[in-house]
Amino acid sequence: MRIAMTGTTGMLGQVLCPLLSRHHDIQPLPIDRLDITSLEDTRWQIAQARPDWVVHVAAFTQVDEAETKPLEAYRINAVGTRNVAIAAQEAGAGVVYFSTDYVFNGRKKEPYREWDAPNPINHYGQSKLAGEIYVQTLCPKHLIIRTSWLFGPGGINFVEKILQRAAQNQRIQVVDDQRGSPTFTLDLADMTLKLLERGSQGIYHVTNLGSCTWHEFAREIVSRRNLETTVVPVNSSAFSAPAVRPEYSVLDNYMLKCEGIPLLPPWQDAVARYLRSTGDGPR
Ligand SMILES: NC(=O)c1ccc[n+]([C@@H]2O[C@H](COP(=O)([O-])OP(=O)(O)OC[C@H]3O[C@@H](n4cnc5c(N)ncnc54)[C@H](OP(=O)(O)O)[C@@H]3O)[C@@H](O)[C@H]2O)c1
Structure with a gap:
């Protein structure tokens, strides 16, 4: 094509x-x-x-x-x-x-x-x-x-932001009232x-399988890197970001299921592969 x-x-x-x-x-x-x-x-x-x-x-x-x-x-x-x-x-x-x-x-x-x-x-x-x-x-x-x-790879993404913040702080606050x-x-x-x-x-x-809050996502990243940082759950009101975001935006990959197309792997598996690909993966 x-x-x-x-x-x-x-x-x-x-x-x-x-x-x-x-x-x-x-x-x-x-x-x-x-x-x-x-x-x-x-x-x-x-x-x-x-x-x-x-x-x-x-x-x-x-x-x-x-x-x-x-x-x-x-x-x-x-x-x-x-x-x-x-x-x-x-x-x-x-x-x-x-x-x-x-x-x-x-x-x-x-x-x-x-x-x-x-x-x-x-x-x-x-x-x-x-x-x-x-x-x-x-x-x-x-x-x-x-x-x-x-x-x-190739962008400042959530995983990299959490790793940067965790490298500089003993405690980081991450939003726990949005699920995706x-x-x-x-x-x-x-x-x-x-x-x-x-x-x-x-x-x-089309998404990786499963869902989490941003806090759970951050905890997964920190624990897979064996970092000591404590990840504290907070409400989005703590950050007063300009944009309001949906509380729940999990996408059912229903068309893939209807057509019998194998779904993408769980998001935790994807995080592990990403961390391995950045050279210092989960131990
Ligand atoms: N990131 C997410 O979490 C997310 C979630 C759901 C859906 N999506 C969708 O997935 C797609 C890819 O997202 P992404 O995160 O890869 O986006 P991204 O990293 O922000 O990249 C956007 C691209 O669009 C280019 N661009 C911006 N304005 C343009 C213009 N006027 N003319 C031509 N090119 C222009 C940018 O070029 P420069 O960088 O050179 O400006 C850049 O290459 C987008 O449609 C996005 O809406 C993203």
Whole structure:
């Protein structure tokens, strides 16, 4: 397949682009080649690439910053994605779009299925949902992958932030009133390749198996590294972050189950593999 790809320099893009390149003909479109906020440039670059699929990873991903710079978040996540959807459709290509657990309001008490009604409670979630709607309405051939709490090589992620804080402090406070599913970019990349090669379309939830709070996630990281740091659970009100986040955003990978596709490994296993890959893994 010929695949054009945005967001190749981001956390997921840095892992997904080389993986796809090993199996398919990839045309990377990093931001210095294509700023997706320009419809004209997006049309031109995607037409030149003549892709079968556009794997659209580029996004504005800073959840708190989206509250203070909403225009920028909507310009990239909503308008930019609209531009990609228009250009892909005109080029006869499909779009793979990555979306988020933050399209849900978090009031459900059991994992969200692909068909549950989204109702985002912050600008990041709203702008990503707008992107989903543009992809669904403007480009009939599409695959929307909702994922959550990404960590992986090549970016400042939650695991690295916790390790940095734990190295400097005997006690760290971590939020314990939000529950979700940490997801390793390598596992997500593998599943993306699999879904693409199966010709899957529609919405899929793809996360590592199981769920935890940020506090439980942090405790797992600290204990796997045998660090002495105490991880103290606190309510999110202790941090007064600009963006309100869903209390519960676990995604049921229900479409994968329906189709008998093996689910991703448990998140604890993914954390262990990530820590091993960074050179000083669990002992
Ligand atoms: N991170 C998470 O926990 C998480 C959770 C759920 C869903 N997702 C979704 O998964 C996808 C990948 O996330 P990620 O964490 O890998 O994102 P990321 O590390 O923030 O990377 C985003 C990429 O988009 C590029 N970009 C930003 N504005 C652009 C523009 N106007 N034109 C072209 N490219 C632009 C960035 O380029 P520069 O870096 O050069 O600016 C970067 O390569 C996103 O769609 C995100 O919404 C992420």
